[in-house]
Amino acid sequence: MSNSSSSRLLAESIAQEIALLPEGTRIATHRELVRRFAASGTTVSAALALLAQRGLIAPRPGAGTYRTAARPVAHIGDTSWQEAALDAAGTEIGALRDFQAPALLQTLSTSGPDIVDLNGGYLHPGLQPLGTLATAMSRAARRTQAWDRPPAGGLAELRDWFAADIGGGLGRHDILVCAAGQSALAIALRALAQPGDPVLLESPTYPGAIAAAHAAGLRPVPVPMDVDGLHADHLDRALARTRARVIIVQPLFQNPTGASVSVARQEEIRAIARRHGAFVIEDDFARHMAHVDASTVPPPMVAGDPDGTVVHIRSLTKVTSPNLRVAAIAARGPVLARLRSAHVIDTLIVPAPLQLTALEVVTAPGWRRALKALSVALAHRRDVATEAVVAAFGDHSLARRPRGGYHLWVSLPAHLDEHQLVPAALATGVAITPGTNFSATGNSLRHVRLSYVAAPSAADVDDAIRRLAPLLIEH
Known part of the structure; x- marks a missing residue:
């Protein structure tokens, strides 16, 4: 049965x-539903969505999910014909496209108040520069150009x-403003490759790179990594x-391994790509997430x-708020015209109020002060998470202890895989997050990713990781 x-x-x-519940009643928690129906967290999240x-239901952040008021619903006829129509739509080139993205959707799933979130990749509100964001939005709204149409490429x-x-000597004419990193990645893949083409991935x-490749009708080809990043x-x-003709690289604090591409390896990758006439899409999502104790980053x-x-x-999203969905694509040469056309077809423009708020x-x-405060907080949470992982999983479980980013890539004991641990943890x-989500082939990687930025505090991160220890014992 499909997911x-x-x-x-x-x-x-x-x-x-819940049909029998009165309006305003809190329904069973995500955790209770997983246990009661013996379903995965992803399946429960999709069902609630x-x-x-x-x-029928509505979430209240921090309080749970509640039964909504009954409302008349139009009769739905037989929609079974759609399955055949959708299958028929993929007879040739369309068959190459795949819009299933369970791994990506899982990163957006919201946890109930009784769940500690070590899955999310966005900053908890306690880590966000909320004062700066509120002031910026207020000032942006008062600008005279806030409701005028912005240039297609973005505000100058x-x-x-x-x-x-x-x-790197880039100028404004080398830049295209997009609606956050995932959109930029999807635009770049559509602009640089044709359906059926291979795309090389770390x-x-x-997971968003894998999903974007499938949605563009591309064939993901995994390439191994070593301590310096993509293996040349x-x-x-x-x-x-x-x-x-396309390679995707995350140069700093790679998701999920935390690896960073050395300067020497950068030169190798560029030279190899240039020799083969291929583009390198550099997804620099963690550029402003170096920790306070990090050495100079490449x-x-x-x-x-x-x-x-x-x-x-x-992108600006990771270090501000998931709602400040503003990013840039930078490129030199004729490729930028192709990228701009793909962007216009997809979104026309990024709304001026959002661009002005970002600006x-x-x-x-206080922008630099906010980044410095975040780097200190990230280092503290990393230390707490690392200590807890070593205590729960063993020192051998961490091949790398990154000094940037927001996550740890943790290997599992030989007797256990992520398909057992993830639902038990929930x-x-x-x-x-199961390691399988990060596999282009869908194979088990015998790892889990633990994020330490979505939980309310470092103490919550510590408690949650240590709570996993009994689940690792071989019976």
Whole structure:
């Protein structure tokens, strides 16, 4: 049974239960539903999302999920024909596209108040620069151009800021403002490759890259990594074998391994890509997430790329709020025109109020102070999480202890895999991310990723990780 059909069946079962509840009643928690129906956390999340779409339930952040007021619903006829129509739509090129993204949806799932979130990749509100964001939005709304149509490529002032922030001699005409990193990644893949083409990905890699590749009709090809990032020899052989024209690289504090690409490895990757006539999409999502004790981080790959091999993505979302969905694509040469066309077809423009808010944030007097405070907080949470992981999983479980980013890549004991641990962890009130989500082939990686930024405090992170220890014991 597919995951989508499982979630629909579960949604019907839950709907029957809550139909008898009066309006305003809190329904069973995510954790209770996982235990009661013996379902995965992903399936339960998808079922609850279906019920919310139908207007049967509504989440209240920090308080739980509640039965909504009954409302008349139009009769739904037989929609079974849609399955055949959707299958028929993929007879040739369309068959290459896949819009199933359970791993990506899992990163967006919301946990109930009784669940400690070690799955999410966005800052808890306690880590966000909320004062700066509120002031920026207020100032942006008062600007006269807030409700005028912005240029298709983005506001000139914001493009100037991104060019300076990325460096490498880029100018405003090398910058395209997009609606956050995931959108920029999807635009770049559609612009640079044709359906059916291979695309080379780090192994393991970010689920959003895998999902975007499938949605563009591309064929993900995993390439192994070592301590310095994408393995150059394997990359060279993969390009020769597949004739791929696109490579995706996360240069700093890679998701999920935490690896950073050294300057020497950057030069190797650029040279190999240039020799094979391939583009490197540089997803620089963690550029502003270096920890306070980090040594000097390598510059972005685009900075040493005069030939236009690298297409760079720089987002503000990770270090501000999931709602400040503003990013930039930087590229040199004719490829930028292709990227701009793909962006216009997809979104036309990024709303001016959002761009102006982003501009107010990054030019505010407290912007650098906020980044410094975040770097201190991230280092503290990393230390707490690392100590807890060593206590619960053993020192051998961490091959790398990154000095940047927001997560740890934890190996599991030989007798256990993520398919066993993840639902068991959720049943104890802890949401973690299975390593399978980061596999382009869907194979078990015998790892879990533990994020330490979505929980309310470092103490919550510590308690949640240590709570996993009994689940690791071999029976």
